[in-house]
Each structure stands twice: as C-alpha cells, then as structure tokens.
Amino acid sequence: MDANASFGLLPEVQDFLRELPEGMLNASSIHRGGQKSRALIEEARDEIGRALGGVKNGRIVFTSGATEANNMAIGLPFASCGSQAGELVISAYEHPSVREAAFRLQTSGVKVKEVGAQSPTELIPSILANVTANTKLLSLMLANNETGDVFEVNKLKAACSFAPYIHTDCVQAFGKLPLFWNSLGVDMLSLSAHKIGGLPGVGALVLREGLPNEPFIVGGPQETRWRAGTENIVGIVSFGIAAKCVRDNRESLAREMEKQKSFIERYLSQELSDVTFHRFAPTQLPNTLNVHTPGVNADDLVVALDLKNILISSGAACASGKPEPSHVLLALGKSEKVARESIRISVTGLETMDQIRRAAEDIVSTVREMRGGVTA
Amino acid sequence: MKLNTQLFQKEVTRVVVAMSGGVDSSVAALLLHQAGFAAVGISMQVWDYRQHGGCDSRATCCSPDDFTDARKVAASIGVPYYVFDFEQTFRKEVIDKFVRTYAAGETPNPCVDCNAKVKFKELRERAKAFGCSHVATGHYARIEKTEAGFHLLRANDVDKDQSYFLYNLTQSELKETIFPIGDYTKPEVREFAREAELATASKPESQDICFVKGSVQDFLVKLGGSKPKGKLIRRDGTALGNHEGIHAFTVGQRKGLGIGGTEVPLYVLEIRPATNEVVVGEREELEKESFKVGELTFMSPSHINIPHGTHSFEALAQVRHRHKGVKVGVNIDSGTAVVSFKEDWTAVSPGQACVFYSLDNREVLGGGRIIR
Numbered sequence: 001m002d003a004n005a006s007f008g009l010l011p012e013v014q015d016f017l018r019e020l021p022e023g024m025l026n027a028s029s030i031h032r033g034g035q036k037s038r039a040l041i042e043e044a045r046d047e048i049g050r051a052l053g054g055v056k057n058g059r060i061v062f063t064s065g066a067t068e069a070n071n072m073a074i075g076l077p078f079a080s081c082g083s084q085a086g087e088l089v090i091s092a093y094e095h096p097s098v099r100e101a102a103f104r105l106q107t108s109g110v111k112v113k114e115v116g117a118q119s120p121t122e123l124i125p126s127i128l129a130n131v132t133a134n135t136k137l138l139s140l141m142l143a144n145n146e147t148g149d150v151f152e153v154n155k156l157k158a159a160c161s162f163a164p165y166i167h168t169d170c171v172q173a174f175g176k177l178p179l180f181w182n183s184l185g186v187d188m189l190s191l192s193a194h195k196i197g198g199l200p201g202v203g204a205l206v207l208r209e210g211l212p213n214e215p216f217i218v219g220g221p222q223e224t225r226w227r228a229g230t231e232n233i234v235g236i237v238s239f240g241i242a243a244k245c246v247r248d249n250r251e252s253l254a255r256e257m258e259k260q261k262s263f264i265e266r267y268l269s270q271e272l273s274d275v276t277f278h279r280f281a282p283t284q285l286p287n288t289l290n291v292h293t294p295g296v297n298a299d300d301l302v303v304a305l306d307l308k309n310i311l312i313s314s315g316a317a318c319a320s321g322k323p324e325p326s327h328v329l330l331a332l333g334k335s336e337k338v339a340r341e342s343i344r345i346s347v348t349g350l351e352t353m354d355q356i357r358r359a360a361e362d363i364v365s366t367v368r369e370m371r372g373g374v375t376a
Numbered sequence: 377m378k379l380n381t382q383l384f385q386k387e388v389t390r391v392v393v394a395m396s397g398g399v400d401s402s403v404a405a406l407l408l409h410q411a412g413f414a415a416v417g418i419s420m421q422v423w424d425y426r427q428h429g430g431c432d433s434r435a436t437c438c439s440p441d442d443f444t445d446a447r448k449v450a451a452s453i454g455v456p457y458y459v460f461d462f463e464q465t466f467r468k469e470v471i472d473k474f475v476r477t478y479a480a481g482e483t484p485n486p487c488v489d490c491n492a493k494v495k496f497k498e499l500r501e502r503a504k505a506f507g508c509s510h511v512a513t514g515h516y517a518r519i520e521k522t523e524a525g526f527h528l529l530r531a532n533d534v535d536k537d538q539s540y541f542l543y544n545l546t547q548s549e550l551k552e553t554i555f556p557i558g559d560y561t562k563p564e565v566r567e568f569a570r571e572a573e574l575a576t577a578s579k580p581e582s583q584d585i586c587f588v589k590g591s592v593q594d595f596l597v598k599l600g601g602s603k604p605k606g607k608l609i610r611r612d613g614t615a616l617g618n619h620e621g622i623h624a625f626t627v628g629q630r631k632g633l634g635i636g637g638t639e640v641p642l643y644v645l646e647i648r649p650a651t652n653e654v655v656v657g658e659r660e661e662l663e664k665e666s667f668k669v670g671e672l673t674f675m676s677p678s679h680i681n682i683p684h685g686t687h688s689f690e691a692l693a694q695v696r697h698r699h700k701g702v703k704v705g706v707n708i709d710s711g712t713a714v715v716s717f718k719e720d721w722t723a724v725s726p727g728q729a730c731v732f733y734s735l736d737n738r739e740v741l742g743g744g745r746i747i748r
Binding site: 297299300301303304306307324369370 | 416456458460461502505506507
C-alpha cells in the first residue's frame with residue numbers, strides 16, 4: 001500500500017518484459033534494426049499523448065524520470081537569461097526535485113519564492129500575488145504525493161495578470177485523476193512511468209511549442225534535440241503500455257481506489273479514536289491517506305508493518321535512507337512531532353478488499369501494540 | 377567457525393542487530409541468522425556529516441556508503457534492514473557531552489555514553505515496538521549466565537576486547553543483549569566474513585571516535601567547544617609559555633604541548649579550568665597513590681548491591697581503552713570510590729571511565745567516571 005512511491009509493474013508490463021522482442025537496437029541508427037526501436041518509442045509517445053487526451057501544440061520528451069523532467073522544466077526558462085535572471089514561484093508543497101532545482105537556481109541570481117497558504121482557498125491567490133512582471137516560471141503540482149491534496153492548476157493561466165511559463169508536476173495525478181493537457185493551461189507537465197505501473201527510470205516532460213530549446217542534457221540530437229542520450233527503449237515501451245492502461249482503466253481503477261481508501265479511513269477512525277487525516281485541499285487523490293497516529297513514531301510503525309508484509313511509508317527518504325519529517329506536513333503548519341507521527345497509505349486499487357481489510361486490521365493492532373510497548 | 381554459545385542462553389523472539397557497515401556487526405548479524413534467530417538489521421544514523429561539515433563522504437560511520445555496505449550485507453544474509461534516525465539523542469547525550477567535557481578540561485568517553493544512552497537504551501526501546509526481545513551488536517565482549525545472574529566478560533580476543541565501553545549496562549540490559557562475536561578473534565571474524573563473501577570482509581577498521589573526522593581539536597572548534605588560550609605552567613608556578621585552550625589537553629598527554637627543547641619529556645599533570653591553566657611536569661610528577669571515581673554503577677551479581685553504603689574490595693582497574701588494568705583497592709563511601717594503586721600506577725584522566733574487573737581479569741564488576 002505504497003503506490004505513491006511506486007505503483008508496481010502492471011501485469012501488462014510484466015507480459016511485455018517476459019516476451020521482450022529481439023534487437024532493441026539504437027533508435028537513432030539508420031538501419032531497420034534502429035527503425036524498429038524508433039517505431040516502438042513513437043508508439044509509446046502516442047499512447048502517452050492519447051492518455052493525456054491529446055497533446056495539442058505540445059511535444060512529449062522522454063527523460064530518465066520525473067526528477068529529470070522537473071529539473072529540466074525548472075531550469076529551462078532561466079537557461080539563457082544571463083544576468084537578468086528573473087523570478088521563480090513554486091508552491092511550498094512541491095517534490096524535492098522541483099524544490100532543489102529551484103534552490104540551486106538561486107546561486108545564479110534567480111529569485112525563488114516558495115509560497116504556501118493558511119487555507120486551501122488562499123493558495124492560488126497567494127501564488128498569483130507573488131507573480132510579477134519579472135516572474136519567468138510558476139510551478140505548482142497537480143496532486144501532492146504525501147497528502148493526496150489536489151491543487152487547482154487549471155485556474156492559474158486565466159487568473160494570472162502576467163504571462164510566466166507554468167509548469168505542473170503531474171506525477172501523482174496521472175493514472176488517478178482525469179488529466180487533459182489541452183485544458184490544464186500549462187506550458188510544461190512532468191510524468192513518471194513507475195507511478196502508473198511502468199518501469200522505474202523513465203519519465204517525460206510535455207512541452208508547449210515555442211519554448212526555448214534548452215536541453216538539460218546535451219550531446220546527440222535525440223528527442224528532436226530536447227534531450228540527448230540513447231533512449232531507454234524498454235522503459236519507454238513500458239511507459240506506453242502503462243499509459244494505455246491508464247486510458248482504458250483509469251475510471252474503474254480510481255473507483256476501486258476510492259472504495260479501498262474510504263474503507264481504511266473508516267476502519268482506522270472507528271478503531272483508533274484519536275487518529276486524524278491530514279488533508280488541505282477540498283479535493284484529494286482517490287488513493288492517498290496521510291494519517292496522524294499520536295504517540296507512535298511513524299518510522300518505527302513503517303518497520304513494524306514491513307515485518308508484517310504491509311508496505312507503507314512515512315517521510316521522504318534521503319540518500320542514506322534516513323527518514324526526515326515531511327516538508328509538506330511542516331509547510332501545512334504541522335509540528336515536527338506530528339510530522340514524525342504521520343504515515344502515508346497509498347493504495348493501487350488492484351488489491352482485493354480482503355487484503356485491504358487485513359492490512360487495516362494489522363495497522364490497528366500494530367499501533368495498539370506499539371502504544372502498549374511504550375508504556376509497558 | 378562455530379556458533380556462539382551465548383546465543384542459546386536466552387529466550388529470543390526477534391533480535392535487532394546494530395549494523396554499522398563494518399565487518400564485526402556484519403558477522404554478528406550472520407551468526408544470529410545462521411543460528412536460526414529472526415534478526416532485523418538497523419543502522420543508526422547518529423550524525424549528519426553533510427550538515428555538520430568537516431567530513432568527506434568517506435566518513436567512518438553514518439555515511440551513505442556505510443549504510444550501503446550494511447544494506448548489502450543484510451540483503452546477502454537475508455535479514456530485513458532499516459536505517460533509524462538517532463540524531464537528536466546522540467547529539468544531546470553524546471556529542472554535547474563530549475564537547476562540554478573537553479571544555480571543562482576533562483576527557484570524555486563518547487562510546488560509553490553512546491552504548492548507555494543510544495545503543496542499549498533508545499535502540500532497545502524502539503526495537504521492542506516491532507517485537508524484538510533482544511539487542512545484538514558487534515562488540516567484542518561476552519555475556520555468561522549463571523544462577524547468580526548475568527556476567528559481562530572480556531572478549532576472548534584480548535586485543536579487541538570492548539567490555540570497557542560496556543561497564544554501565546545493567547543486569548536487565550545484559551539479559552536482553554547478545555554479543556555474537558565475543559567468543560572469537562578478529563582474524564576469525566574476518567575469515568568468517570570472507571568465507572561468507574560478505575561485502576564488508578576486507579573493510580578497514582574504523583577510528584575510535586566515529587563522529588570525529590580529522591582532529592578532535594578542529595571538531596571542538598567547529599562545535600563551539602574550544603576555550604581561549606592560557607598559560608602553560610610547572611607545578612611551582614613557573615610559566616613555560618601559552619597553550620591553545622584547555623580543551624586540547626588530556627592528563628598524561630605528552631605530545632602536542634607546544635613547547636619544544638625541554639631536557640626531559642614533559643606531561644600534562646593537571647588541567648585547571650578555573651584559572652585556564654595547564655600544568656605540566658615530568659613523568660614522576662604524574663604519580664599518585666589514589667584517585668576518585670564517581671557515578672558508580674555495578675552490574676556484576678557479586679557487586680550489584682554495593683554502591684549505596686561503605687564498602688571495600690580489591691579489583692583490577694582499567695582507566696582508558698587499551699589500558700591493561702592495574703591492581704587496586706577500592707573504598708566506596710557515599711557513592712564515591714577512592715581507588716588506591718596496589719602495585720603499578722598509571723596516569724588517570726578526569727572524565728574517562730574507570731572500569732573494575734575481577735582479579736582474574738575476566739569479569740566486569742562495574743565502574744564509574746574518574747573525577748578530580
């Protein structure tokens with residue numbers, strides 16, 4: 001139940017991997033072996049475009065993952081600015097790959113504003129209030145990975161008095177919410193394959209036509225000069241297969257997610273009277289719960305549950321695997337103590353209700369054991 | 377390599393193994409697993425080198441590379457593995473005390489504090505939350521059970537013995553502790569790791585103080601624990617020059633006094649925080665008949681009840697890591713011990729642990745902290 005970390009390979013993707021075609025030659029090669037690879041890549045690109053409801057006036061560029069896509073998106077408007085660096089506005093709830101990319105730009109003179117809000121209705125106005133004529137880029141995720149909060153990215157374009165580029169990280173939204181490139185009103189959109197059941201190690205940045213061609217990684221002319229490097233064909237094909245599944249199954253899967261999530265929420269509330277659920281925006285992802293279990297260290301709970309084969313998560317992990325309190329919960333005004341006592345449960349929708357029920361029971365009994373253990 | 381007999385003396389549900397990413401704790405985990413225990417490997421993140429600076433990525437512990445090694449070993453053995461954050465407790469109980477002790481002109485024992493407050497306390501408490509009845513570490517020490525209770529013994533490898541750092545474990549902690557490699561020598565442990573093809577088999581020894589990279593002095597300066605310069609004097613008050621701050625000295629120290637060209641080698645005799653003076657003199661001047669030890673604890677079943685009243689006994693006293701131990705008479709009154717040398721004497725440094733061993737040098741009786 002840690003779908004937001006990685007969805008796990010879809011059966012359709014596993015089938016493809018079991019029967020990998022021969023070749024997989026360099027897609028840039030002129031010969032027919034290369035052409036075959038090229039065709040596979042373009043087919044995947046089309047599938048992803050279709051899953052986004054068509055990509056009018058845009059192009060999909062494959063990357064090594066959403067982290068690269070986010071880095072590329074954040075850096076792109078500033079790549080050729082020289083000394084007139086300009087401003088960048090991001091929300092306080094962004095993924096580290098957006099935040100760290102933004103903070104790094106500060107050293108080249110970019111003024112970065114990280115904007116949070118006291119109440120959900122204030123978020124969009126607060127972000128817009130920070131935009132000036134000098135703002136080159138605005139970045140707001142569509143759905144938060146930790147709390148599942150959904151933000152009204154589609155309102156930014158029309159309400160903005162200036163015309164900065166708009167980027168949205170749709171890594172968590174894709175596959176869980178209806179997602180249409182044409183109506184979001186953004187210039188850049190990041191995606192990740194493994195969050196929808198494809199292989200880890202591949203992502204994409206969707207770019208509106210007319211953006212300055214400033215590749216993040218330079219070298220060969222791959223991806224129509226937007227991203228150098230030989231394409232990760234297997235990863236890209238898996239991404240295409242998973243995107244097709246999103247188009248075919250998203251609605252029914254989201255209904256399952258919602259059912260499972262509601263069950264867990266109801267059960268935990270009934271059995272553990274003092275738990276609360278962190279949520280901020282009026283709309284949430286159908287699959288994500290962020291639960292505060294007072295008096296229980298979330299990292300210990302994650303370990304205790306892992307030893308019972310229940311996979312959940314607490315804060316984001318750093319390189320050493322050391323758990324840090326969630327910056328999202330801190331930005332939402334929660335104390336460090338509360339952040340350290342909060343876990344994230346994110347379902348795939350593919351679990352059976354029996355599995356969900358057993359997991360919920362195990363969570364409750366483990367929390368009780370741990371509370372008993374503390375006072376014993 | 378045979379499995380350690382200690383392992384079978386206890387009623388174990390699940391064991392948490394503190395894995396540093398070194399060879400000793402790797403083999404400890406392997407032995408437990410092979411003996412059929414459900415082991416869980418934990419690496420303790422105690423200090424963030426990136427945040428606190430002064431350290432490259434090849435830190436001796438707590439670096440991502442060490443955790444990668446520990447993770448590899450755990451995966452190859454087949455035990456679950458996690459990294460736990462102990463930074464807050466470690467900062468408070470170990471680092472702050474380390475800095476404070478040096479600033480007060482004494483010499484700290486961070487490993488003793490880490491064992492008492494972090495490894496055998498917080499780790500144990502947290503591990504109980506997921507069903508671990510016992511804590512295991514890669515310490516070279518042994519625990520034996522008799523009808524009287526549990527006995528903490530020196531390791532079979534006397535060169536590697538670490539029982540000195542474990543003197544303030546209690547009976548109930550010994551009951552719930554396992555030292556899987558205590559019966560073996562370091563070469564045996566390495567050989568075993570090589571046979572099992574553990575990733576850490578050839579890893580070099582770690583330094584004594586895991587969180588200090590480079591010199592202790594630089595570390596203290598960085599953490600604001602350095603003291604101003606002061607006078608370096610002889611016992612009769614003769615000034616010899618200036619010193620760089622009392623934090624840089626340990627009683628008995630010979631090198632790095634900053635005074636060259638003396639006819640006979642000079643040693644630090646005394647550190648006087650009140651006047652910011654360091655007193656130096658010849659080796660003979662270090663000699664004392666006795667010294668005092670406070671914060672006494674005794675865990676040996678034979679000595680467990682003594683710190684409260686007046687009591688005398690003979691023992692071997694070890695006053696620093698790698699010290700061989702000397703025969704002493706111990707007279708306890710109101711929680712403080714006066715320790716008198718019986719045969720040989722040695723220099724003692726206030727702040728360091730004084731650990732009492734049985735006269736046959738086999739069992740830890742207890743110990744305390746050397747005071748002025």
